Ligand SMILES: Nc1ncnc2c1ncn2[C@@H]1O[C@H](COP(=O)(O)OP(=O)(O)O)[C@@H](O)[C@H]1O
Ligand SMILES: Nc1ncnc2c1ncn2[C@@H]1O[C@H](COP(=O)(O)OP(=O)(O)O)[C@@H](O)[C@H]1O
Ligand code: SF4
């Protein structure tokens with residue numbers, strides 16, 4: 022296994038209020054690392070810290086190692102080259118990552134031309150290829166359209182395509198299916214799993230949904246109050262949780278494990 | 284069996300937008316809710332759940348079919364303020380940020396509901412207590428509360444009007460996962476306690492399963508399956524219900540990807556001929572492409588002779 026990114030002793034405080042108290046996580050290439058925990062536990066802040074996108078006025082310490090360097094100490098200009106290119110992010114609401122007034126083609130090719138330095142024609146070809154990869158029907162035609170002309174599930178696929186445009190090594194997906202119908206969610210989860218296997222992406226999948234976690238994650242970490250309380254292989258954490266908090270999350274499920282398969 | 288509190292028979296509701304084809308969002312749907320009963324209405328987004336709910340509240344006109352609440356027909360386009368069928372219907376909407384007036388104290392907003400019911404003995408603080416909030420919150424403004432708290436306030440306001448029918452249109456979808464099950468259970472408990480019926484709309488089957496006595500599954504403007512919750516969950520009959528349930532990932536730690544339902548929901552302005560589900564159905568037969576299975580409780584040619592469960 023190749024380690025793509027490590028987070029060590031990550032602490033974050035916002036306006037004097039501590040939100041992360043020393044988070045440790047390791048992301049491996051070709052593996053999905055699931056990050057679970059109740060709302061407010063610090064999952065989103067962990068992802069934002071990796072991208073250097075913490076809210077204004079945040080103080081951060083610890084180490085985030087990527088490509089042998091500590092992202093927390095990298096000059097802004099270099100960080101901008103990494104962020105969005107080598108490390109990409111997908112959010113719960115695809116509107117966060119898609120510009121409503123730009124065609125899908127522009128959103129896909131602009132990053133590429135900037136970060137990869139490819140020409141217009143090649144960028145266009147790659148963009149159509151990406152749309153095909155995330156299974157948007159009629160990719161050539163879809164390039165000319167605007168985000169609002171697609172369904173919610175299709176928009177999330179396009180947001181994933183935009184995230185993949187610069188061939189990232191790490192993808193941080195924060196509740197990427199939470200706003201979608203279960204039928205659409207199933208397709209996105211299959212897509213994420215496939216991309217991870219095929220492209221060797223390291224994926225940090227943030228989700229409060231332990232069913233989603235169980236379906237795609239290889240490793241699972243559980244957060245509570247700004248700390249990771251448990252990390253381990255998916256099967257072990259979900260079947261034999263060691264931390265009482267993980268157990269309480271499993272006990273609180275509306276659908277007891279294994280009972281929902283018709 | 285007494286007459287149901289809410290009865291919707293062959294309801295058709297159409298949306299007209301200038302320059303665009305007519306959208307038949309509800310295309311002949313039938314549904315019943317008894318007093319003290321909780322019915323969960325589920326289906327993918329765009330299938331017509333909100334349109335149906337809004338028609339029950341008199342906010343959309345029925346193109347055909349009938350809606351009765353407590354035996355009274357709901358007047359088409361119930362803009363006539365005192366429609367007797369509508370005073371007993373209260374709705375809780377999805378977005379707790381837009382459904383409360385930001386400029387009025389929550390106590391005053393709950394008092395509106397009490398006035399509607401002519402209730403002079405209950406105080407807004409009493410209602411806050413019933414939804415699990417401190418009495419002192421009555422003096423505060425909506426912006427001081429989280430989404431989950433606002434939704435509890437919206438529920439308190441709806442209950443203040445003493446509805447005989449409470450409708451929740453995705454009332455938990457905008458809430459944090461930890462608040463979802465709590466708020467859903469709260470709505471159920473308070474509705475049942477007060478003897479009202481609850482029509483609970485959600486696209487999340489696992490929450491509906493927690494609180495509903497019966498489930499109605501909607502697809503492209505039609506109810507395709509209804510039945511007692513436990514029965515639908517354990518033994519779904521309609522291929523669409525099966526697909527919906529199979530898409531829910533199980534938290535069993537096994538790493539099994541949920542089954543995908545291929546294809547998109549068709550455009551309701553141009554629904555497929557025959558069974559509306561046929562282009563996506565794994566069990567499609569010749570008859571399905573030509574004739575619409577227009578019967579219940581399972582609207583599918585494979586289940587034509589199912590005994591009808593009383594509803
Ligand atoms: N913009 C912000 N300013 C200050 N505190 C914030 C902000 N966003 C989130 N927080 C706080 O940070 C903590 C962690 O939040 P978050 O990472 O969003 O949790 P999660 O994603 O697990 O739900 C919470 O206590 C939250 O209140
Ligand atoms: N006011 C409206 N004008 C035009 N079309 C509408 C309107 N409201 C809903 N629709 C359309 O009607 C269909 C059903 O929508 P809706 O009832 O909101 O479904 P659901 O609540 O199940 O998501 C969709 O195709 C939607 O685009
Ligand atoms: S009627 Fe035919 S197409 Fe429709 S759900 Fe049943 S088997 Fe499938």
Ligand SMILES: [Mg+2]
Pocket residue numbers: 064065066195
């Ligand atoms: Mg979050």
Ligand SMILES: [Mg+2]
Pocket residue numbers: 332333334452453
């Ligand atoms: Mg709706």
